Amino acid sequence: MPFPDDTVEEAQRLVRRYPVARSALLPLLHLVQSVEGYVSDEGIAFCADLLALTKAEVGAVATFYTMYKREPVGDYLLSVCTNPTCMIAGGQDIYEAYVEACGGHVDPEGAGVMVEHAECLGICDAAPVVTINYENYGPVTKDEALELLDKARKGEPPASNVSGYTPPTFKQVEREFSGIEDGTDDYLIEAARLQASAAAGPSYRTGETDIPVTHPGGDPAGHGGELFREASSIGSSPIRQLATDEDREIASELIDGMRGEAVQMAKHLTGEDDPAPAPPVDEQPEMSDEQVGAATGETDVDPPTDDEEA
């Protein structure tokens, strides 16, 4: 399926976060799963085009890591730990009961579920453990596990008894995993701003001598630094062409806001924003009885009776 323009734009943002484009492959595959619910052949081609990789290279990664699925998952992925501690506690029985109940590993009925066995999930003290979209449930009996499956099929998974969270759908979880909404772009812009104001000279990354790189805190060769330079006319680099008009507008607004805050801070530090000093005590106007009462908490007014309060 062709990917919507929003996804293409988000994918490009992910790629710009990294000095080397192929480093964005893992988050990109999560982004693909957040749209497709798995990684289709088109999803592999999409990543390959964006990162100038071959489809074989992308496919090798997508099939190596178990969190990438090559067939539609449905809304809920149920993973059953079948490593020794959980297996002894009944994990293998649960896994086999799931496969039997679903007639295989994928059951498209209802909300749609996929069942898989998992390696140790790291909470063996709760064995046997089942996860729904990576939220843990345990220890669970076989009946409780089948109830979890039933509720997931209805699109109503309960809150995890371990974390207390109710798992969102697989696509929603995958969007979180992609990191597209984790605030990294804002962080990079701020880090670049700090770095630019520190007046550090640029250094150069081996093999990429046309891209200025300085540290710490932020990498102006990345998305944020590039936006910052573009918006504030600090230098230039070949990657500036990657920024969209919308990116430049956002960066300009951010930098204007930062300048406004800096001016306020400067005024505060120099005392320019101090309120007028209070007059000497003997020049202050006398307070009325009501003002004295309000200031001291003492008042001549009788407290309300029970009847008045009612």
Ligand code: FES
């Ligand atoms: S063996 Fe199942 S969580 Fe460790």
